[in-house]
Amino acid sequence: MSTVRIGIVGLGNMGKGHAQYLIEGQVKGAVLAAVSDVRPESLELAKQTWGDQLLTYASASEMFRSGEIDGVLICTPHYDHPKMTIEALEAGLHVLVEKPAGVYTKQVREMNEVAAKSGKVFGIMYNQRTNPLYAKLKELISSGELGEVRRTNWIITNWYRPQAYYNSGGWRATWAGEGGGVLINQDPHQLDLWQWTTGLMPKRIRAFCGFGKHRSIEVENDVTAYVEYENGATGVFVTSTYECPGTNRFEISGDRGKIVIENDRMTFWRLRQLESEFNRTNTESFAQPECWQFDIPITPGGAQHKEITQDWTNAILHGKPLLAPGEEGIKGLTISNAMLLSTWIDDWVELPINEDLFYEKLQERIALSTVSSGQGESR
Known part of the structure; x- marks a missing residue:
């Protein structure tokens, strides 16, 4: 693999921000391949803003199973972070999840256990x-x-x-x-x-x-x-x-x-x-x-969000250790x-x-x- 095809789940403020620097090519070795959002108007705006070549999905599950992405950046509401991460890992995808890792540690501990068995690169957006x-x-x-x-x-x-x-x-x-x-x-x-x-x-x-x-x-x-x-x-x-x-x-x-x-x-x-x-x-x-x-x-x-995304991409492509491993979100x-x-x-x-x-x-x-x-x- 020479390029990581990234999908984004959730096109709120953070999701759109991540999409923009990926579209602009600010992360070496990564491209924005697809986005998912439950709101049709958000997907339509994504096409208008970033071009018709961008794949859009109304269902995150459909995007995970599409074969069109290698990794996913999860930018959904807090409660969804662990279950989305688990689903993506089990679909064979690398995962970078927005903070916080979740709302309660019981759910996050389960997420970490799945990540440990997955063999995939799991990071968290601790940009600070x-x-x-x-x-x-x-x-x-x-x-x-x-x-x-x-x-x-x-x-x-x-x-x-x-x-x-x-x-x-x-x-x-x-x-x-x-x-x-x-x-x-x-x-x-x-x-x-x-x-x-x-x-x-x-x-x-x-x-x-x-x-x-x-x-x-x-x-x-x-x-x-x-x-x-x-x-x-x-x-x-x-x-x-x-x-x-x-x-x-x-x-x-x-x-x-x-x-x-x-x-x-x-x-x-x-x-x-x-x-x-x-x-x-x-x-x-x-x-x-x-x-x-x-x-x-x-x-x-300190390039903040895009530096964490670059770090995650480097871990996928070159096996480099993560600055912010996803498992540490539970701390x-x-x-x-x-x-x-x-x-x-x-x-x-x-x-x-x-x-x-x-x-x-x-x-x-x-x-x-x-x-x-x-x-x-x-x-």
Whole structure:
């Protein structure tokens, strides 16, 4: 195979965006061969926009079985991600799925098991992993430059959404339509980066979620969570969609100092000596380790969505390892599920979570939801 023929399922905002850069030839070794959408008007517009040579299907299943594509990019509503991925893998296709991996880990775990047996390349659209800021942070932490991580703190409250945004689709901000709010819709990238850059998954979580806070919606739009890690480190994650102006500040404290990412800059307060070593040898009551403050130079780049698609294409054609393996989508989702479950039961949640209990609690909320199923694509 010299070229990967890609099909796209779902022509919402993200699906159309992926289609455009593929049509423009911005991904080497890949071509857009077909699209699928349940809305006839979307398929007609695709033909008008990208030409009559583009194959269109009203049924994703039909496209999967057509023999006209080698891989598929899934851009459907959240609940459909696992079942679409499973169907495509079982049809012998490589899969790149939009985030989040799904709504609940029980379903995503099944998807991962199918992927592991398929022999196909399975990726997830974690495009923020291409951001040079977070790539550099991961490098610094994994190399030991920061020392052992002791505390993480992410305030991500610049996801401002007015009521008009929620009113624009009946499926938005509903348990049946999206399966959650800010954690499942806006924050999947941050929840992924939180664990990916530090290399740490929480061992337990205590969260407090506000549902419909300052907005007329069903789901969570305000979250404050405290986490504990196996190595004794702790973390805090704060997010919302109603604060204006909001903040996006990620701070990681380690044995060698602290790193802060804010306003597209990375600042390192680096201790000349490990704090643990200083503390062991120091004899002065109010002494502190010598500390240097400087900005970490960041190489420009990070092509976001098309870079992940290129990475996936390279894995298919050349066997290169994925930057964002699809199986890793369950990690950030586990954290968000745990935050919701902690709020629902008003208690700590140990990881791995009780998947059956989460599913049961989610179904209770879906039963009371204002819509019966997802009708669109959320961002």
